[in-house]
Amino acid sequence: MSTIVYSLLLFVAFATLLALFILLARRWLVPDRPIAIRLNSDRQITGHFGQKLLQALNECDIHLPSACAGAGTCGLCHVHLTHTAPPPTPIDKALLNPDQIRSGERLACQLSLRTDIEITLADEVLSTSSWQARVVCNRSLSPLIHEIELAADTQPFQFESGDFMQLTAPAGTTLLKDVDPGDTHRAAWQSLNISQLGVRSEHPQTRAYSLANRPEDTQSVILMIRLALPPAPGVAPGVVSSYLCTRRPGDRVELSGPHRGFRIVDESRELVFVGGGVGMAPLRSMIHRQTARQHALPMNFYYGARTQADLLYREEFDSLSAAENGFSWTPALSEPDPSWSGEQGFIHTVLRKQFLDAHPVPASCDYYLCGPPLMIRAVVDELHAAGVQDTHIYKDEFG
Amino acid sequence: MTELFVTAIVADNLALAFFLGMCTFLAVSRRVATAVGLGICMIVVLGLTLPLNQLVYTHFLRPGALAGWGLPELDLSFLTLVCAIGLIAAVVQVLEMLLYRYVPELFDALGVFLPLITVNCAILGGSLFMVERQYTLAESAVYGIGSGIGWALAVIMLAAIRERLEFSRIPEGLRGLGISFIVTGLLSLGFASLAGAG
Ligand SMILES: Cc1cc2nc3c(=O)[nH]c(=O)nc-3n(C[C@H](O)[C@H](O)[C@H](O)COP(=O)(O)OP(=O)(O)OC[C@H]3O[C@@H](n4cnc5c(N)ncnc54)[C@H](O)[C@@H]3O)c2cc1C
Ligand code: FES
Numbered sequence: 001m002s003t004i005v006y007s008l009l010l011f012v013a014f015a016t017l018l019a020l021f022i023l024l025a026r027r028w029l030v031p032d033r034p035i036a037i038r039l040n041s042d043r044q045i046t047g048h049f050g051q052k053l054l055q056a057l058n059e060c061d062i063h064l065p066s067a068c069a070g071a072g073t074c075g076l077c078h079v080h081l082t083h084t085a086p087p088p089t090p091i092d093k094a095l096l097n098p099d100q101i102r103s104g105e106r107l108a109c110q111l112s113l114r115t116d117i118e119i120t121l122a123d124e125v126l127s128t129s130s131w132q133a134r135v136v137c138n139r140s141l142s143p144l145i146h147e148i149e150l151a152a153d154t155q156p157f158q159f160e161s162g163d164f165m166q167l168t169a170p171a172g173t174t175l176l177k178d179v180d181p182g183d184t185h186r187a188a189w190q191s192l193n194i195s196q197l198g199v200r201s202e203h204p205q206t207r208a209y210s211l212a213n214r215p216e217d218t219q220s221v222i223l224m225i226r227l228a229l230p231p232a233p234g235v236a237p238g239v240v241s242s243y244l245c246t247r248r249p250g251d252r253v254e255l256s257g258p259h260r261g262f263r264i265v266d267e268s269r270e271l272v273f274v275g276g277g278v279g280m281a282p283l284r285s286m287i288h289r290q291t292a293r294q295h296a297l298p299m300n301f302y303y304g305a306r307t308q309a310d311l312l313y314r315e316e317f318d319s320l321s322a323a324e325n326g327f328s329w330t331p332a333l334s335e336p337d338p339s340w341s342g343e344q345g346f347i348h349t350v351l352r353k354q355f356l357d358a359h360p361v362p363a364s365c366d367y368y369l370c371g372p373p374l375m376i377r378a379v380v381d382e383l384h385a386a387g388v389q390d391t392h393i394y395k396d397e398f399g
Numbered sequence: 400m401t402e403l404f405v406t407a408i409v410a411d412n413l414a415l416a417f418f419l420g421m422c423t424f425l426a427v428s429r430r431v432a433t434a435v436g437l438g439i440c441m442i443v444v445l446g447l448t449l450p451l452n453q454l455v456y457t458h459f460l461r462p463g464a465l466a467g468w469g470l471p472e473l474d475l476s477f478l479t480l481v482c483a484i485g486l487i488a489a490v491v492q493v494l495e496m497l498l499y500r501y502v503p504e505l506f507d508a509l510g511v512f513l514p515l516i517t518v519n520c521a522i523l524g525g526s527l528f529m530v531e532r533q534y535t536l537a538e539s540a541v542y543g544i545g546s547g548i549g550w551a552l553a554v555i556m557l558a559a560i561r562e563r564l565e566f567s568r569i570p571e572g573l574r575g576l577g578i579s580f581i582v583t584g585l586l587s588l589g590f591a592s593l594a595g596a597g
Contacts, residue, residue: 007475010459014482018489029496050499087504114503 038118054108063128065259067208070109077108082118130256142310143188156218161285165257168206169243178246199236207240212281214288226278270297270365276304279371301329304347348378356386369395407545410594413521414553415587420521434558436505438551449543452526483526491517
């Protein structure tokens with residue numbers, strides 16, 4: 001009996017001592033002291049010791065582009081450190097090129113604040129705003145892809161084609177039975193048999209979505225959201241895409257942007273756009289911008305989908321193509337039904353047969369690709385085979 | 400003392416004679432720079448926890464340790480294991496904070512293997528050997544530092560060899576961990592041949 005009592009006493013005393021020792025060390029070594037962050041040498045904000053720079057900036061309402069919400073996979077959140085940059089982390093080295101690292105650029109989501117720092121940010125980053133936008137409209141373009149229109153914070157809404165927004169889904173549960181597939185796609189939606197699924201998130205989650213706005217869409221933010229389906233049975237569907245697809249007009253959604261995405265680099269060249277699935281969004285914005293500017297050289301758009309139901313904005317591109325303004329579009333279906341009279345097969349083969357093999361100098365065009373990673377890889381292989389250099393291939397992967 | 404020190408480094412090498420702490424040993428031996436950092440951590444942790452555990456053991460846990468408090472019969476040595484682990488955990492945690500504060504690059508490079516030193520069997524093994532072999536305070540300090548140096552030496556050697564192996568043509572099935580096990584075995588033979596030195 002006494003052994004039990006004494007051993008308990010001794011052990012409790014020992015554990016208490018250890019805890020005290022750790023507490024003391026923490027106080028001394030990990031102080032919760034404020035860290036000054038100077039911005040463009042004219043403004044100063046405060047973060048605290050050990051915090052990630054990205055988070056400190058977000059808390060002060062400065063929204064760096066970030067498509068992975070700080071996970072260290074997108075490489076978009078880089079900032080320039082004006083004086084001394086800390087040694088690059090392995091993630092910095094993987095996502096930034098050696099020139100960027102040498103010139104003092106680092107990923108804000110990987111940089112822990114330990115001493116005061118000074119950083120330079122582009123004006124467009126400082127002017128990026130974040131707001132609670134009202135959902136104006138949510139309609140399904142295909143069984144899985146929704147077009148969501150959100151009220152802009154300022155009128156007119158200032159954006160560039162190719163830019164993207166960041167949307168945040170709050171913590172909570174989303175059920176796919178709340179998705180409204182619309183009358184056209186209701187049967188196809190029901191045959192997917194996924195409306196009993198749901199997803200729960202313990203924390204708010206942020207994801208990137210490209211703007212699908214045409215130049216004349218200056219009242220709202222237009223996004224195309226593809227519901228991310230579970231890759232295997234028993235897995236939940238995507239958090240943020242499920243949340244967005246279930247929004248109804250009048251709901252509020254937190255978003256920030258626009259953030260700089262991929263851009264049309266050289267307007268003096270012939271342009272070829274190749275897209276698949278929801279990769280339509282930035283390409284639609286770019287194509288409308290270029291046709292509005294009366295692009296002098298031909299523009300071609302190759303778009304791949306599975307079935308006719310997955311073909312987005314068909315009438316819109318048909319009429320754009322018919323307008324004799326140098327733009328033409330070639331949709332191709334990989335699993336067409338008998339009523340389809342257009343191109344069949346995967347988009348990279350159609351691109352090769354219809355364009356690369358027919359064009360006198362494929363290497364003289366610029367190629368803008370957006371879509372699923374597998375499609376992009378297949379298209380890039382075709383382009384390489386046709387002698388197109390990487391410097392003329394611009395791609396935005398939604399991986 | 401010198402003999403204890405040298406034996407701890409060479410013949411009784413915790414990594415290459417007892418094969419203790421193998422997971423960290425194999426996982427953090429890809430770069431010499433990181434291996435050096437880890438080696439230093441091991442020396443510090445072994446060098447600190449062994450004498451501290453020796454003090455706890457002799458003054459509180461061993462049979463009759465509390466005779467001065469009027470409890471000559473009391474034997475709390477069954478608490479050795481939990482006390483040793485608790486103390487090691489505390490020391491590692493403070494070490495972690497120190498690195499985070501002063502050597503963030505090493506902190507990042509070691510990643511999850513730093514807190515995992517807590518349950519590194521080389522370190523707990525050191526403390527248990529100390530109890531079993533009834534070292535005095537001075538002896539356990541010497542043994543702690545010696546075995547730390549031995550372990551560090553082993554991991555740095557393995558890392559240096561693995562860095563070079565990256566450029567050699569190794570049969571496909573042996574690349575990575577396979578060849579590392581073979582190199583570890585060869586190193587172990589080498590160290591064993593030094594038994595009796597010192
Ligand atoms: C610059 C940029 C622009 C983008 N633009 C668009 C756009 O215009 N439209 C668009 O729809 N998307 C776009 N994306 C992609 C978008 O940001 C999201 O990645 C996408 O919507 C999925 O996010 P989620 O939260 O719904 O899914 P997540 O919750 O991130 O899940 C992703 C996938 O993983 C699966 N999954 C979840 N848990 C597990 C598990 N345990 N095991 C295996 N799998 C699991 C889910 O089912 C889902 O399929 C863009 C991305 C970038 C980087
Ligand atoms: S936020 Fe994506 S890499 Fe930093």
